[in-house]
Amino acid sequence: MSHAKLSIGIAGAGLLGRLIAWQLLRKGHRVMLFDRGPEHGTQAAAWTAAGMVAPLSEAVVSDRFIYDMGRYALRQWPQWVKQLPAHRRPLWQFNGSLVVAHPQDQSELTQFYRDLYHVTGDTQGYQWLTRPALHSLEPDLNDQFQHGLLLENEGHLDNRTLFTALGNALRELGGHCVFDCEVELESGLIHTPSGPRRFDQVIDCRGMGAKSGFPELRGVRGEILQVQTRDLTLNRPIRLMHPRYQLYVVPKPDHHFVIGATQIESEDRSPMSLQSSLELSSALYTLAPAF
Ligand SMILES: Cc1cc2nc3c(=O)[nH]c(=O)nc-3n(C[C@H](O)[C@H](O)[C@H](O)COP(=O)(O)OP(=O)(O)OC[C@H]3O[C@@H](n4cnc5c(N)ncnc54)[C@H](O)[C@@H]3O)c2cc1C
Known part of the structure; x- marks a missing residue:
């Protein structure tokens, strides 16, 4: 049975908008994608994000549903990355991630382990590491760390390369992308500054813009x-447990590291505050003095 080919309008070309547009184009549908930001996607969260696919770490701060979706994503990402042209494939690494705490904050790490067990109901995919095992996996970490928790079933990917690769793939498949274009939605319609456009289906991927x-x-x-x-070299994302803030460091290509992230209940998009910058950078220094 052949499926009808639809005309689909997508509002928002962040990660979700791009991924959905790409997969629909691959199935032969006609897709038009709108974003109020520029083509590079610098307005989208995925441009800034750390790129971890971390169902176990997320489980601790969410619930079983998020955990199951994360596990699904972990299976999907390697397939999606393979579908991109070889010369544009973002780096996908599946080395797990490592959770550590300074000796005085050991109880934070133990609590993390308990919370993890509470959500997952088993100990599959994570294990305690002794000091020698920890430092042989990550020799450049501060040698004060006595234990670590290795979350084996976690991966990370180079999100900026992915973003650009998806943009190119959309164009090559005949997707029509309109940037710098703020839109409003109505059933079957996308209102653009130059007038309304009608589609068989409209998908809202505007995130907070909705x-x-x-x-x-x-x-x-x-x-x-x-x-x-x-x-220094890190082989996987590292999370530092601390009573006041939790820090992660994610290695990226060309010796770049993404260090984050504050989680502040606010829609303010102004530059980083001095306080946040000091907190992240001093915690970073305790993780690995080479920083
Ligand atoms: C610092 C940070 C770190 C993160 N780290 C991770 C991580 O390690 N792992 C992980 O899984 N997730 C992480 N995330 C979350 C992840 O980045 C987001 O969940 C994801 O990128 C959301 O994508 P989205 O497409 O749904 O939304 P968005 O990225 O918000 O995209 C929405 C798009 O819609 C456009 N838009 C909005 N309104 C309109 C309008 N009216 N008209 C036209 N266009 C409009 C915007 O310009 C934007 O491009 C992180 C996020 C941040 C901020």
Whole structure:
């Protein structure tokens, strides 16, 4: 049985909008994608994000449903990455991630382990590491760390390369992308500054941009640092447990590291505050003095 080919309008070219547009184009549908930001996607969360696919770490701060979706994503991402042209494939790494705490904050790590067990109901996919095992996996970490928790079933990907690769793939498949174009939605219609466009299906991927129709949406401000240094190597994302804030460091290509993130209940998009910058950078220094 052949499926009808539809004309589909997508509002928002963030990660979700691009991924959906790409998969629909691959199935032969006609897709038009609109975004109020520029083509590079610098307005989208995925441009800033750390790129971890981390169902176990997320489970601790959410619930079983989010955990199951994360596990699904973990199976999907390697397939999606393979479908992109070889010369544009973003780096996908499946080395797990590591959770550590300074000796005085050991109880934070133990609590993390308990919370993890509470949500997952088993100990599959994560294990305690002794000090020698920890430092042989990550020799450049501060040698004060006595234990670590290795979350084996976690991966991460180079989100900026992915973003650009998806943009190119959309164009090559005949997708029509309109940037710098603020839109409003109505059933079957996308209202653009140059007039309404009708589609068989309209998909809303505007994230917080859809708030006027969904007042219950809440924004969370995530501030990150980006550091480039050849003085150390990390082989996987590292999370530092701390009573006041939790820090992660994610290695990226060309000796870049993404360090984040604050989680502040706010829709403010102004630059990072001095306080956040100091907190992240001093915690970072305790993780690995080479920073
Ligand atoms: C600092 C930080 C770190 C993160 N780290 C991770 C991580 O490690 N792992 C993970 O899984 N997730 C992470 N996330 C979350 C992840 O980035 C987001 O969940 C995801 O990128 C959301 O994608 P989206 O397409 O739904 O929304 P968005 O990225 O918000 O995209 C919405 C798009 O819609 C456009 N838009 C909005 N309104 C309109 C309008 N009226 N007209 C036209 N266009 C409009 C915007 O310009 C934007 O491009 C992180 C987020 C942040 C901020």
